[in-house]
Amino acid sequence: MRHSTFFWFVLPSALAMFLFIALPIVSVFTQSLHVAHDQVVEEVETCAVFSCTTELRVNAEATAELYEEAPLGKFAGLDNYANRSHLAFDEVSVVWAQASGPGEFFNGIYNLPFYKALTFTLAYTFIVTPLVIIFGFMIAVAVNSLSALVKGPIIFVSLLPMMVTPLIGSLILFWMIDARGILGSTLQYLMGDPSLSLKASSTLTWIMLMVYGVWHSAPFAFVVFYAGLQTVPKDTLESAMIDGASRWQRIRYVVLPYLMPLTLFIALIQLMDNFRVFEPIVGFNAEAHATSLSWAIYNYMNADSKLLNSAATTSMLTIIGVAILLTPVLVRTWRDFNRR
Amino acid sequence: MSQAADRRSPILVFASISFLLIWLLMASFPFLWTLWGSFKVQGDFFSKADWSYAIFGVRTIAETGAPFTGAGYYGAWVQEEFWRAVINTGVVVVFVVIISLTFGALGGYALSRSNYRYVFWLLMLALIFRAMPHITLVSGYLLPFFEWNLWGHLSTTVIVLVAINQPFTLWMLHSFFQNIPKDLDESAMVDGCTRFQAFRYAIVPVMWPGIVTTGLFSFLLAYNDFAVTALLLTKENQTMVPKIAGFLGSTQTEGNVMFAVASVVSATAPLFVLVIFFQRQIVSGLTAGAVKG
Numbered sequence: 001m002r003h004s005t006f007f008w009f010v011l012p013s014a015l016a017m018f019l020f021i022a023l024p025i026v027s028v029f030t031q032s033l034h035v036a037h038d039q040v041v042e043e044v045e046t047c048a049v050f051s052c053t054t055e056l057r058v059n060a061e062a063t064a065e066l067y068e069e070a071p072l073g074k075f076a077g078l079d080n081y082a083n084r085s086h087l088a089f090d091e092v093s094v095v096w097a098q099a100s101g102p103g104e105f106f107n108g109i110y111n112l113p114f115y116k117a118l119t120f121t122l123a124y125t126f127i128v129t130p131l132v133i134i135f136g137f138m139i140a141v142a143v144n145s146l147s148a149l150v151k152g153p154i155i156f157v158s159l160l161p162m163m164v165t166p167l168i169g170s171l172i173l174f175w176m177i178d179a180r181g182i183l184g185s186t187l188q189y190l191m192g193d194p195s196l197s198l199k200a201s202s203t204l205t206w207i208m209l210m211v212y213g214v215w216h217s218a219p220f221a222f223v224v225f226y227a228g229l230q231t232v233p234k235d236t237l238e239s240a241m242i243d244g245a246s247r248w249q250r251i252r253y254v255v256l257p258y259l260m261p262l263t264l265f266i267a268l269i270q271l272m273d274n275f276r277v278f279e280p281i282v283g284f285n286a287e288a289h290a291t292s293l294s295w296a297i298y299n300y301m302n303a304d305s306k307l308l309n310s311a312a313t314t315s316m317l318t319i320i321g322v323a324i325l326l327t328p329v330l331v332r333t334w335r336d337f338n339r340r
Numbered sequence: 341m342s343q344a345a346d347r348r349s350p351i352l353v354f355a356s357i358s359f360l361l362i363w364l365l366m367a368s369f370p371f372l373w374t375l376w377g378s379f380k381v382q383g384d385f386f387s388k389a390d391w392s393y394a395i396f397g398v399r400t401i402a403e404t405g406a407p408f409t410g411a412g413y414y415g416a417w418v419q420e421e422f423w424r425a426v427i428n429t430g431v432v433v434v435f436v437v438i439i440s441l442t443f444g445a446l447g448g449y450a451l452s453r454s455n456y457r458y459v460f461w462l463l464m465l466a467l468i469f470r471a472m473p474h475i476t477l478v479s480g481y482l483l484p485f486f487e488w489n490l491w492g493h494l495s496t497t498v499i500v501l502v503a504i505n506q507p508f509t510l511w512m513l514h515s516f517f518q519n520i521p522k523d524l525d526e527s528a529m530v531d532g533c534t535r536f537q538a539f540r541y542a543i544v545p546v547m548w549p550g551i552v553t554t555g556l557f558s559f560l561l562a563y564n565d566f567a568v569t570a571l572l573l574t575k576e577n578q579t580m581v582p583k584i585a586g587f588l589g590s591t592q593t594e595g596n597v598m599f600a601v602a603s604v605v606s607a608t609a610p611l612f613v614l615v616i617f618f619q620r621q622i623v624s625g626l627t628a629g630a631v632k633g
Contacts, residue, residue, distance in 0.1 A: 013447030020503030024480025165564040180386035227627035276473035315476035
């Protein structure tokens with residue numbers, strides 16, 4: 001295809017991505033370098049009968065004018081990144097100096113909002129992703145051995161947790177694990193503790209969110225693995241059997257290596273999707289015990305006085321996180337591409 | 341494969357079947373429970389006294405005289421005007437699907453028919469864009485949209501969702517078009533068609549299976565979105581998902597949780613219908629990207 005034809009074909013799509021994905025990243029970066037204007041304060045003298053007092057008042061008009069002139073706010077360089085809400089260099093060094101061991105140091109920085117969100121996001125990403133792969137593979141193997149008659153309905157039911165809107169899915173589970181909901185009261189009964197509440201404990205909240213994550217994403221891994229299992233070369237399996245390989249050995253040495261590329265694909269998609277974990281925290285109302293980077297950004301923007309600069313700074317740090325996460329994949333693809 | 345290869349020990353069969361049954365219960369029970377519960381009053385849906393109230397609707401009978409009540413649905417649809425959100429969602433979803441597929445089909449076709457190096461770079465760039473958390477992009481939109489008075493309109497949300505959708509659509513349609521033989525459009529061009537005519541008359545008639553599958557996923561992205569719609573729309577223009585989230589924040593009074601339950605069920609129903617009719621396309625779409633690598 002000629003360059004000019006290619007250009008016109010790709011133009012609408014590329015333009016949409018440039019305007020609404022590439023430029024916003026520039027916009028986020030610019031916003032993260034600014035802070036809100038100071039409010040204009042003026043001295044006002046009010047004279048009563050006997051004495052005059054001066055007091056300080058905020059001049060709302062003048063403040064609004066400042067924003068009219070420079071909507072971005074005041075240029076602040078990298079101050080946003082260093083302040084307490086983000087990388088918090090001062091606070092971290094204080095904690096570092098005072099902490100007696102790694103545990104205490106970790107507890108210290110966990111109280112800082114950015115590190116709290118980062119900890120949960122990383123824990124969620126790296127715990128849920130492998131569990132999704134393992135769980136999805138187990139379902140795929142189990143379904144694969146059934147007769148064709150029941151496969152259709154089983155696949156239908158299995159798809160549901162993935163298709164449902166994430167916020168709605170988490171709400172549905174949240175209502176069930178409520179202390180007065182069916183799962184919540186069953187757990188209370190099983191534990192023999194009528195005051196048990198999943199919402200009150202940080203550990204239980206984390207587990208709940210991760211269970212939701214696996215529930216929501218396992219169908220995706222299942223479907224991909226299931227399709228992969230249909231194409232496993234039968235000849236290789238049979239010759240392994242003739243050589244005396246047990247069922248387990250056949251899975252370990254024939255099926256698993258064959259499915260390896262699929263596993264990498266699922267891992268890549270899941271890492272990208274789990275790193276942006278957001279809706280479950282809103283749905284489970286879990287922000288007291290677990291916050292994620294995406295949730296932190298949402299929270300800044302949703303505040304009454306929209307903290308756009310803080311949101312932008314956290315966004316920028318999140319984008320850096322995504323970049324670090326993707327680097328191995330990109331380097332690998334780049335090598336493969338050059339070899340060709 | 342021969343029957344002997346599939347024969348397994350009874351213990352293994354039992355373990356595998358019971359694992360599957362547990363999974364099916366996990367996957368379906370929450371939906372059935374919520375559907376059933378949405379026709380009860382709050383005292384039954386959240387029942388402190390006895391969990392069986394939720395099944396038999398003891399409080400529902402006491403309060404309304406019948407074991408089922410549509411009060412939650414009435415409250416949500418009529419009193420809280422959930423139908424507005426439904427219409428808004430409909431508008432957003434229809435336009436997002438149409439526009440993303442138009443842009444994506446043109447772009448994906450070009451990417452599949454060009455051998456230059458920049459094709460690889462464009463696809464890689466799309467992959468990176470695919471990884472961007474949506475909420476980080478939204479934080480880039482807010483200030484310019486406020487400044488230029490673009491904030492709050494359905495049309496802005498539509499074009500934003502189209503753009504966010506493009507990386508995925510491009511990848512998917514790219515791999516679909518690669519499966520359509522090049523001879524088809526090239527012979528059309530030998531017969532004197534321009535590239536666009538070849539696309540219009542040789543490719544468009546055979547691309548519909550791929551378009552349907554990709555369209556399903558565009559639909560899901562637009563329908564399920566919360567990050568963009570929650571922050572970019574005014575209250576009147578809200579779509580279903582942020583509207584449901586709004587029920588929870590502001591209304592903690594007795595009975596209003598049931599509005600949220602009823603609207604959750606209402607919003608999930610179309611997805612069920614979608615899975616019933618398009619199960620095969622969804623499965624093939626999920627695997628299309630994977631099997632091709």
